[in-house]
Amino acid sequence: MSILRIAYATGNSLPVAGIIRVFFCLVFLAGTISVADAAKYAGLVMDAKTGKVLYQHRADAKQFPASLTKMMTLYMMFDAIESGKMTMKTRIRVSKYAASKPPSKIGIKPGGTISAAQAIGVLTTKSANDIAAAVAEHLGGTESGFAVMMTKQARRLGMNSTTFKNASGLPNSQQLTTARDMARLGIALREHFPQHYGHFSKTSYKLGKRRYGNHNRLLGSVKGMDGIKTGYTRASGYNLVSSVRSNGRSIVAVVLGGKSGKSRNAQMVKLIKTYLPKASRGKGKLLLAKRGSSVFTIAKIELPETGPLPQFRNATVDPASQRVAVAHIISNDNAQIAKSNDGSFQISAIELKLRELGSRRMPVPTRAPSTERPDLIQTAAVSESNAGSSEISMLSAYTTPEPARRKVSAHRSGWQVQIGAVVGEDSAYRLLAEAREKAPKLLASLDDYTETTEKNGILLHRARFAGLDSKTAARNTCNQLKKKRIACLALQN
Numbered sequence: 001m002s003i004l005r006i007a008y009a010t011g012n013s014l015p016v017a018g019i020i021r022v023f024f025c026l027v028f029l030a031g032t033i034s035v036a037d038a039a040k041y042a043g044l045v046m047d048a049k050t051g052k053v054l055y056q057h058r059a060d061a062k063q064f065p066a067s068l069t070k071m072m073t074l075y076m077m078f079d080a081i082e083s084g085k086m087t088m089k090t091r092i093r094v095s096k097y098a099a100s101k102p103p104s105k106i107g108i109k110p111g112g113t114i115s116a117a118q119a120i121g122v123l124t125t126k127s128a129n130d131i132a133a134a135v136a137e138h139l140g141g142t143e144s145g146f147a148v149m150m151t152k153q154a155r156r157l158g159m160n161s162t163t164f165k166n167a168s169g170l171p172n173s174q175q176l177t178t179a180r181d182m183a184r185l186g187i188a189l190r191e192h193f194p195q196h197y198g199h200f201s202k203t204s205y206k207l208g209k210r211r212y213g214n215h216n217r218l219l220g221s222v223k224g225m226d227g228i229k230t231g232y233t234r235a236s237g238y239n240l241v242s243s244v245r246s247n248g249r250s251i252v253a254v255v256l257g258g259k260s261g262k263s264r265n266a267q268m269v270k271l272i273k274t275y276l277p278k279a280s281r282g283k284g285k286l287l288l289a290k291r292g293s294s295v296f297t298i299a300k301i302e303l304p305e306t307g308p309l310p311q312f313r314n315a316t317v318d319p320a321s322q323r324v325a326v327a328h329i330i331s332n333d334n335a336q337i338a339k340s341n342d343g344s345f346q347i348s349a350i351e352l353k354l355r356e357l358g359s360r361r362m363p364v365p366t367r368a369p370s371t372e373r374p375d376l377i378q379t380a381a382v383s384e385s386n387a388g389s390s391e392i393s394m395l396s397a398y399t400t401p402e403p404a405r406r407k408v409s410a411h412r413s414g415w416q417v418q419i420g421a422v423v424g425e426d427s428a429y430r431l432l433a434e435a436r437e438k439a440p441k442l443l444a445s446l447d448d449y450t451e452t453t454e455k456n457g458i459l460l461h462r463a464r465f466a467g468l469d470s471k472t473a474a475r476n477t478c479n480q481l482k483k484k485r486i487a488c489l490a491l492q493n
Contacts, residue, residue, distance in 0.1 A: 040237055040257035043267070044179040045275040048187055048243070048250040049284035054275040058179070060161060063256045065177040066231030067104075067127045067215075068239050069169030071185050072150045073135055074123055077116065078193040079153075080139055088117040090138075097143075098133035101168065103444040104436075105130040106207065120196070121205035126212035127230070129168040136167035143167055154181070157188050171233050179254040186228050186241045186252045200227025200243075203426045210449060213429025215437060218242065218265055220426065222272060228252075230261075232440065238264035244272055249279040261437040414466060415474040417446075417481065418489045421460040425450055428461035435465070438484045442477065466493070 042058040053059075080086045096110040106128045108114060114122075119135055122128045133143050140146025143166055150164040159181035165172040190197050203220055204213045215230045224246030231239035238258030244251050253271050258264025420431050432448040446465040453460050468474040474490035481488045 041267075042179040042256040043254060043271065044183050045251055045253045045271050046183050046187070047279040048190070048252050049280045049282065052280075054251070054278050055271060056179070059254075060178050060180055062161065062176045062178060063239075064171070064233060064236035065162075065169055065175065065182065066233045066236040066239050067169040068177070068182055068229055068231040068241060069164060069167065069175065070123050070127060070132055071182070071189060071229050071241065072154065072164060073132050073167045074120065074196075074199075075185065075189055075193070076139060076146070076150060076153060077120060077135060078189075078196045081116065081196070082193070085139070086116055088115065088120075090116045092116060092119055092131075092134050092138045094130060094134045095137055098130050098137060101129040101133050101170065103440075104128055106210075106212070108134075118207055120199050121202070122207060122212060124199045124227075124229075125202060125205040125214040127215055129170060132168035133166070154185070157184055159184055169231055169233070171235055179256050182239075182241050182254045182256070183252050186243060186254070189228065190243060190252075197227070200229065204429045210447070211425070211429065213426075213433040213448070215433045216240070217261075217430050217434055217437075218268060220430075222269060224276075225272075230437075232261070232437070238437075240264055240268050242268055242272065244276060246276060248281040249276055250284070251276055251279050261434070413493055415468040415471055415490065415492050416464050416466045417468065417474055417478050418462055418464045418491060419481065419486055421453065421455075421462045423458060423460060425461045428463040431463040432465070435463075435481065435486050438486060439481060442480050446477075464493075 040063075042061050042063055043055065044053065044057075044059040045055040046053050077086075081088065091113040092115070094108045094110060094112050094114065099108060099110045099112075104127050106122055106126060108130065114131060114134070119131050122131050123135075136143040136146035140149050146167055147164045150167070151162070154160075154162045154164065159177070162177040162181045162185075163174060165175040169175070189200070201219065202214060204211050206212075216227070218225055218240075219227070222242075222244070224244045225242055226245060227243050228241045236257065238261050239256045240254070240258070242253045242255075244253070251272070253268060253275070255264050255268050255271070258267065419435050420428070422428050422431065428450045429448075432450075436443050436448070443465055446467045448463070448465050451462045451464060453462060465477070468477060471490065471492070474492075478488040478490045
């Protein structure tokens with residue numbers, strides 16, 4: 001029913017100017033929350049230089065983090081490396097327990113090892129659950145013990161609404177977070193570990209003869225985006241934390257509870273386009289000083305503003321009770337810290353809590369070195385038939401410039417499914433990552449890889465899934481992918 005009809009039906013008159021204002025308000029709101037059900041979607045955009053919240057919607061609602069959990073797993077790894085507890089060459093053993101984790105995984109057999117550097121690579125791109133569990137056992141003895149360590153670190157970062165129960169983000173009803181806490185963790189990674197943060201910007205990672213594509217398809221397609229992490233489970237919906245630096249401005253944005261990878265990405269792009277121009281170009285403030293395993297708020301930022309959508313609060317939660325409980329935790333955590341200081345940096349738990357509440361628990365990162373954007377070029381998407389003919393259509397894609405292009409000639413035997421052949425290996429892996437995002441269960445047991453070929457003088461990278469045991473299995477898989485609007489071809493290599 002239109003606004004005019006509503007006014008007529010209720011017998012109320014509505015000024016024309018009022019009708020216009022209401023109309024545009026409804027259009028804006030509809031476009032903003034189309035990413036997910038209103039009851040599930042949560043989002044936040046923060047100016048990473050000032051700490052000002054530019055937009056928030058249900059930013060403190062409890063959500064399932066899914067693979068965003070690995071952001072904290074990586075934070076713990078970076079902290080262990082910087083503190084000397086491990087190095088990039090440290091070998092991490094994969095136990096039977098870790099190897100049993102369901103996909104996404106890389107499939108190292110029990111007893112096998114992987115270096116810390118390799119673990120970081122596959123966690124930031126492949127989001128491997130088996131390696132997350134192996135890291136947890138290496139640093140915490142057991143995954144549950146590591147989860148306790150993760151939660152304690154979350155409290156030190158001011159993530160007071162987050163509880164971790166595992167290192168991967170696999171479903172657990174007690175593993176919860178909020179959009180505000182995830183923004184804080186994303187910024188902590190940028191600020192505290194700029195020397196390691198660049199791992200989040202990689203579009204793929206090569207381990208042995210295999211290369212794993214990053215699940216974050218916005219990397220390389222959104223100007224200034226340098227990470228950070230995607231996540232998905234059926235209960236959580238599609239999650240994404242993004243860091244963007246462009247034209248002297250810097251933001252961290254969070255989208256939780258997306259209906260699909262496509263709608264989640266569309267919402268993230270919309271938030272970036274809307275709020276990045278509103279971020280400050282001034283000199284950034286330092287809000288967090290990291291001392292050992294503790295984080296201290298040392299500067300005040302203004303309280304967050306409510307964004308264009310209303311902020312919903314859980315009426316069953318008593319804010320006063322929450323603050324008392326958090327203050328008690330912080331008092332206990334910092335009691336020993338205060339005793340160990342030499343007096344040059346004494347800070348009481350009460351003072352720390354007051355500063356934290358005043359800053360709304362939002363840190364600000366320092367700048368990390370930026371990376372060059374790939375060039376935008378026209379590439380040919382090739383669908384190859386069994387007869388060897390090619391149908392070529394032009395599409396726009398980001399790919400690595402010719403001098404830096406990596407040439408890969410991988411080979412897998414047996415029945416396979418090919419979803420495309422494109423110019424640029426990174427583009428091929430983006431196709432594979434998108435397919436996995438659209439059909440995670442269907443492709444869970446299959447290996448993805450790229451294979452080079454030359455058509456009419458053009459070097460192409462075939463994007464393929466291998467591991468099917470028969471022609472029938474390959475055709476059935478391809479038919480299922482086509483139902484999800486993923487073009488494909490069943491073939492035997």
